[in-house]
Amino acid sequence: MAGILDLPLMREAVTSCHYFWEAGWGECHAGNMSYLLSDADIAEVEPFFMAQPVRVPFGYDTAGLVGKSFLITRTGGQFRTIVERAERDMGIIRVNEGSYDILWGYDNGVGRPTSELPAHLLCHASRLGSNPGNRLVMHTHPTYLNAMTTIADLDEKSFTETLWSLNSECILVFPDGIGVLPWMVCGEGEIGPLTAKKMERYRIVVWPYHGIFSSGDSFDEAIGLIETVDKNAHVYVAVNGKPKHCINEGQLKDLAAHFGLSAAF
Template identity: 35%
Template sequence: MQEQFPSIIQSIMKTSQDMWQKGWAEANGGNISLRLEKEQVPVCSPKSDWIPLGCSLPELSKECFLVTGTGRYLRNIALFPWKNIGIIELDETASGYRILEGFEPTGKPTSELAAHLMTHASIKKAYNNSKRAVIHTHAPSLIALTYALTLDSALLSKLLWQCHVECIVGFPSGIEFIPWMMAGSKDIGEATAMALARRPLAVWQFHGVFGTGRNLDEAFGLIDMAEKAASIFLLAKSTGCIRHAPTVEQLRSIAENFKGVPEESFLNADTTAFFR
């Protein structure tokens, strides 16, 4: 990793490269944001005037974010970081932002900025200021499940818990299923922000997944775990003869072993039809 970049930039270079290598980030697909600590914000003159956000998020007053650029390819971040990412600062009421660094020469933040910032406002409050990373990506096996199966949050959560037994430890509160809405809209931004206050992951039907964490490693790791569970289901299903799946008692005992408290109503979801 190029040592001339601060560690926070190196972390987004590594995460975006991992997303590309996993096959989650074709063309300009996917976006990343990270709420910065004060000491991580560069001391520099702003590179733009204030730009309206179209909403106000007072929880994020004067916060600064590292964000990927609109139309930019995640796989190019490691090659040309300041062309493909930037740092923005929100104003006093968090109803506008200005660019402090990056998006060279004349770019701007991701078109999903509203969904990212609404999510940051929501998780900052829900997790007592501890969560700072949000990743959106096109993880193919999770997307495939939304085509193949009729899902809700309970069915999807239990299915993933059953298909990779680490999942009930990694995300005991489950994963939210969000039926199709227009990407980039206020509606999907609000639905995603509400979902991610309750659970660390949310799947957008026919589109992709959002993951949150204290840092990029944690957000990436949770998406990777869920995506692996979805892949295991599709692989087992492709054999045409799924014969076994973990029982509710087995899932509960795994969670207890790691001191996790799974969402009880999700354990009761009936996934038997998926395993026929």
């Protein structure tokens, strides 16, 4: 009997996440993905739901998404091995008021969705307000984009126009431009709401010295945006040389404090 992972949607989700590792953008635990399931998608996956959902309290803003279901990657998952471990590293949740239910995955509800879940939900709400077809939100660490953020002016108008100027295709692929946040501590906190605010206008949001969020109607669109940005960031880095700015010592100490790390300075 065919399993849930044989469904075309699930196969595409797994191979798309693995592609991030193949591209060099999904090292270690980096990268996460969420997909808002349509009614037709739910009809396909529902036969594979656990008999008893696992209810998890959730104290963050559910962004008007109560009743919606998402396919979303796991916290601590690895895109390198996701093909062999998809039932551990992916799951399906339904959002409630003050909680969510795990319906499938994460090793039968033992694991949990990405720690960026609040950011993902807020980004989905933003994109649904701008383009209801944009069901996908992806985050990863494109190498050349991160290098470009150490050199380029991080003003988003300048950043967008610099990329547009490097290849005739860029303005065709992202005519809506690119949102750029200042560096800030990642994870739960202000970075989620601020990313979602940018996503009201942009399908791409850059986190300097860290990575990118992208959204689209399909895996092809969301990944194509990242590929186009990273390809042209590669060109930019090839002709512009050395870093001019990066994470400073004070910001590193903020990170260590936020995650309770014993890094020696």
